[in-house]
Amino acid sequence: VLVIAVFILTPTSQTLHNIGQRFIITLPDTQDFKQLEAWLEKIKPGGVMFTAAHVKDRAQTKKLVSFLQQTAHK
Numbered sequence: 901v902l903v904i905a906v907f908i909l910t911p912t913s914q915t916l917h918n919i920g921q922r923f924i925i926t927l928p929d930t931q932d933f934k935q936l937e938a939w940l941e942k943i944k945p946g947g948v949m950f951t952a953a954h955v956k957d958r959a960q961t962k963k964l965v966s967f968l969q970q971t972a973h974k
Contacts, residue, residue, distance in 0.1 A: 922946060929953045931960075933967050940971055 924947035955961045
C-alpha cells in the first residue's frame with residue numbers, strides 16, 4: 901500500500917523546517933555547493949540521499965560528504 905500525503909500550507913521558513921525534519925530527501929542533482937547550501941538552509945531535511953550523479957568517483961563523493969557535514973554543524 902502506497903500512501904502519499906499532500907500538504908497545502910503557507911510556505912513559511914518554520915513550516916518548511918518542521919516538514920523537512922520529518923523526511924529524508926534526495927539531494928538536488930547539482931554540484932554547485934552554493935545552491936546546495938541554500939537548498940539545505942531552506943528545507944532543513946532530516947537526512948539526505950545520494951543519487952548516482954553524486955557518487956561518480958571517490959573524490960567527488962568525499963568532497964560532497966565533507967560539505968554536508970560542515971553545513972550540518974552550522
